[in-house]
Amino acid sequence: MCTLAGVHLREIQIQAEPLERFDPLIGPEAAARLxxxxxxxxxxxxxxxxxxxxxxxxxxxVAEMLQPLLAYSRGAxxxxxxxxxxxxxxxxxxxxxxxxxxxxxRGDGGPLGETERAAYERVIAANAAELLALVGPEDVALLHxxxxxxxxxxxxxTGATVVWRSHIGTERWNDEVETAWTFLRRYVEExxxxxxxxxxxxxxxxxxxxxxxxxxxxxxxxxxxxxQPEVARGILARVGILLPACxxxxxALYRHADGSPGRVDHCADVVRxxxxxxxxxxxxxxxxxxxxxxxxxxxMDGFARVADALDGAHLALVGPxxxxxxxxxxxxxxxxxxIRRWRTLPHALRRRIQLVCLPMQDRDxxxxxxxxxxxxxxxxxxxxxxxxxxxTVAEAMWKSRPVVGSAVGGISEQLVDGESGxxxxxxxxxxxxxxxxxxxxxxxxxxxxLGRAAHERTRAHFLGSRHLLQYAELxxxxxxxxxxxxxxxAAP
Ligand code: UDP
Numbered sequence: 216m217c218t219l220a221g222v223h224l225r226e227i228q229i230q231a232e233p234l235e236r237f238d239p240l241i242g243p244e245a246a247a248r249l250x251x252x253x254x255x256x257x258x259x260x261x262x263x264x265x266x267x268x269x270x271x272x273x274x275x276x277v278a279e280m281l282q283p284l285l286a287y288s289r290g291a292x293x294x295x296x297x298x299x300x301x302x303x304x305x306x307x308x309x310x311x312x313x314x315x316x317x318x319x320x321r322g323d324g325g326p327l328g329e330t331e332r333a334a335y336e337r338v339i340a341a342n343a344a345e346l347l348a349l350v351g352p353e354d355v356a357l358l359h360x361x362x363x364x365x366x367x368x369x370x371x372x373t374g375a376t377v378v379w380r381s382h383i384g385t386e387r388w389n390d391e392v393e394t395a396w397t398f399l400r401r402y403v404e405e406x407x408x409x410x411x412x413x414x415x416x417x418x419x420x421x422x423x424x425x426x427x428x429x430x431x432x433x434x435x436x437x438x439x440x441x442x443q444p445e446v447a448r449g450i451l452a453r454v455g456i457l458l459p460a461c462x463x464x465x466x467a468l469y470r471h472a473d474g475s476p477g478r479v480d481h482c483a484d485v486v487r488x489x490x491x492x493x494x495x496x497x498x499x500x501x502x503x504x505x506x507x508x509x510x511x512x513x514x515m516d517g518f519a520r521v522a523d524a525l526d527g528a529h530l531a532l533v534g535p536x537x538x539x540x541x542x543x544x545x546x547x548x549x550x551x552x553x554i555r556r557w558r559t560l561p562h563a564l565r566r567r568i569q570l571v572c573l574p575m576q577d578r579d580x581x582x583x584x585x586x587x588x589x590x591x592x593x594x595x596x597x598x599x600x601x602x603x604x605x606x607t608v609a610e611a612m613w614k615s616r617p618v619v620g621s622a623v624g625g626i627s628e629q630l631v632d633g634e635s636g637x638x639x640x641x642x643x644x645x646x647x648x649x650x651x652x653x654x655x656x657x658x659x660x661x662x663x664x665l666g667r668a669a670h671e672r673t674r675a676h677f678l679g680s681r682h683l684l685q686y687a688e689l690x691x692x693x694x695x696x697x698x699x700x701x702x703x704x705a706a707p
Pocket of ligand 1: 274275276277279344393503504533534535536573581582604606607608610681
């Protein structure tokens with residue numbers, strides 16, 4: 216039974232950030248386009264609020280992107296706000312089922328019938344009751360992912376401009392995908408526009424109002440800002456992932472986005488046999504939520520097959536603390552399954568493979584640790600079985616890391632095989648995955664070249680500036696100043 220009557224939508228406070236920060240990174244022409252787009256959006260919004268709604272404040276790509284995109288929007292003079300809807304375990308079980316099915320995966324195999332619809336709509340109605348008191352007919356709502364889809368018709372009825380964004384999808388349409396869209400269709404087709412990451416993810420019934428906007432990384436966030444190698448090592452020693460140099464753990468400091476100092480205080484929960492790896496041991500890294508589709512266990516198996524050829528490298532499988540991600544009920548189960556698999560490995564391998572849960576108490580502290588890991592890693596992998604767009608791939612590319620990714624979903628467009636990373640055609644082919652790792656360890660020149668090209672590719676296609684400009688064009692169009700059309704973007 217739903218007990219959400221007294222539900223409180225949670226508002227996440229956003230500090231404004233200046234859009235001009237991008238200018239030196241993107242060059243004068245792109246900067247001029249960005250500022251002209253911001254001007255058009257400012258005129259179009261004039262007195263209206265842009266309400267973003269999703270279902271978690273931390274953990275996962277959507278939360279990761281909302282923070283900086285809304286900060287720059289505020290910096291550009293748009294009243295952009297972020298609300299997190301509140302659910303209950305049954306609601307998140309249903310929405311995780313929808314998430315898995317939209318990726319073409321069976322997930323928990325449970326039903327998506329009228330009982331589930333009723334449970335889903337009860338939570339939606341409880342959240343809508345509060346949201347409708349905030350959103351006026353002149354306002355704009357940007358709703359993210361299946362968790363918020365049910366809000367579309369309720370908000371649209373008020374006269375507000377409603378856009379729904381799906382951050383997930385698969386190009387391999389199957390019965391699972393069909394069941395998810397059957398559930399969601401009646402809600403999302405009432406949106407004035409729907410945003411997808413890739414054309415291939417758009418169902419036919421939404422194609423007339425679909426706009427393609429790929430995700431992006433924020434180069435100035437705590438997660439992606441420059442970090443000196445010794446600072447990165449200090450942070451990793453502090454949380455327990457690396458052996459401290461000379462055995463002494465120093466205070467681990469980083470900078471918040473506003474330049475003020477921050478300190479990493481919390482330790483990670485680490486499953487490992489023996490001491491942490493030494494600073495000079497090469498590290499292979501995957502950072503992901505503990506989600507079956509990220510295939511952490513497959514990374515472990517693939518690494519184990521070729522570990523002898525990897526120059527003494529260690530593997531770190533890193534995810535958020537399993538209690539920390541509000542809308543992901545499968546985390547604990549997937550993490551436990553990884554531990555069980557890890558226990559079956561020979562001791563010598565268990566010494567070289569660590570499973571790490573990062574502290575989630577402080578968003579910036581968590582981001583600083585991820586930044587340190589990605590910068591310290593010799594190779595970053597993302598061996599997902601499905602992936603709408605791999606934000607972790609883009610983060611590692613920005614940090615000039617050589618990346619091995621599965622050729623699935625967005626990753627197959629993010630990495631150009633052999634130019635800006637290595638793609639493994641079949642994500643379940645552990646030998647091919649292992650061979651890609653060996654190739655990078657045997658050819659450091661190749662690894663360096665891929666890393667440099669990866670950074671350049673991210674600068675050209677996957678920074679927040681491009682993302683913001685596309686949103687600005689979309690909203691300016693919807694609010695009536697221009698025709699509704701996706702902003703032209705150079706195809707990656
Ligand atoms: N992430 C994080 N801490 C963690 C694990 C993941 O900050 O412990 C972040 C990661 O850096 C990335 C996002 O969560 O920014 C994951 O996005 P991605 O698109 O790779 O996958 P999603 O979780 O959206 O499926």
